[in-house]
Amino acid sequence: MNKSNVNIIARKTKQREAILKVLKTTDSHPTAQWVYEQVRRELPHISLGTVYRDLKLLKQSGEIEELKFCSSQSRFDGNTGKHSHFCCLKCNSVFDIQEPVDDALDKRVAKENHIDIHYHRLEFFGLCRNCR
Amino acid sequence: MNKSNVNIIARKTKQREAILKVLKTTDSHPTAQWVYEQVRRELPHISLGTVYRDLKLLKQSGEIEELKFCSSQSRFDGNTGKHSHFCCLKCNSVFDIQEPVDDALDKRVAKENHIDIHYHRLEFFGLCRNCR
DNA sequence: TTAGGTGCAAAACCTTTGCCATCCC
DNA sequence: GGGATGGCAAAGGTTTTGCACCTAA
Numbered sequence: 001m002n003k004s005n006v007n008i009i010a011r012k013t014k015q016r017e018a019i020l021k022v023l024k025t026t027d028s029h030p031t032a033q034w035v036y037e038q039v040r041r042e043l044p045h046i047s048l049g050t051v052y053r054d055l056k057l058l059k060q061s062g063e064i065e066e067l068k069f070c071s072s073q074s075r076f077d078g079n080t081g082k083h084s085h086f087c088c089l090k091c092n093s094v095f096d097i098q099e100p101v102d103d104a105l106d107k108r109v110a111k112e113n114h115i116d117i118h119y120h121r122l123e124f125f126g127l128c129r130n131c132r
Numbered sequence: 133m134n135k136s137n138v139n140i141i142a143r144k145t146k147q148r149e150a151i152l153k154v155l156k157t158t159d160s161h162p163t164a165q166w167v168y169e170q171v172r173r174e175l176p177h178i179s180l181g182t183v184y185r186d187l188k189l190l191k192q193s194g195e196i197e198e199l200k201f202c203s204s205q206s207r208f209d210g211n212t213g214k215h216s217h218f219c220c221l222k223c224n225s226v227f228d229i230q231e232p233v234d235d236a237l238d239k240r241v242a243k244e245n246h247i248d249i250h251y252h253r254l255e256f257f258g259l260c261r262n263c264r
Numbered sequence: 265t266t267a268g269g270t271g272c273a274a275a276a277c278c279t280t281t282g283c284c285a286t287c288c289c
Numbered sequence: 290g291g292g293a294t295g296g297c298a299a300a301g302g303t304t305t306t307g308c309a310c311c312t313a314a
Contacts, residue, residue: 068200117258126249
């Protein structure tokens, strides 16, 4: 993606490791608060401020993604493989959609609009299996 | 879109008319604060709370859309015609991309995942003309 | 007339930050 | 050792809400 992403994180700490592990072992696209609660089971003295700081660092280094659609709070995704998301308009749950991303689209739209496009996101909205 | 959207708004008020007019006459995808400042030129005593309340009602009735990507605050879009958005990763500006929306995609993804899809959004991220 | 809407201000909510102690390289 | 990081708590920014008054229908 971007060379400037490299080496933003200088040290390996148990807090950041634990946060990343939580995100890599769930596909629930959790909020910072939920990550905090999970990590606290392993590191009871971690603070919410640290969770936010480390989430920001992990995002900048490209290891996780921040999702902002659906609900007022950010959600974080440890799956950096290319995929799309679905958000239920009723229960606000978010889950992955394995829809291949069309990179040719980025090139065409970039050319047409005279801009640089790094990536795009495709998000579906509707009703999930439980709410339909 | 959804029949339940109809008749959420019971009365026509000058505040809501003015808010809608601001959104319909700009393509800048403004924040609530910016809408507030604009409307105040016409209705100096309107409150920010009213702006938020009316933006929510207008969204529920389908007259405007709320955009959450890029930056911590919501942006509002009075253009409900189908289109996509671009967000500059450097200056955070948002503008429209006239890329036709593929409705067949919704049907296929809905079928594959056993969910109801009402619509999708396509968002591009990169560097705008000024920042590239 | 009256239910819905507004203005105001306080509260709620999410996220960031300052400070100092602690830890990693 | 020294700079990066964390814990804690306070601050900051955005959005929501309670309440009394107002107004469109």
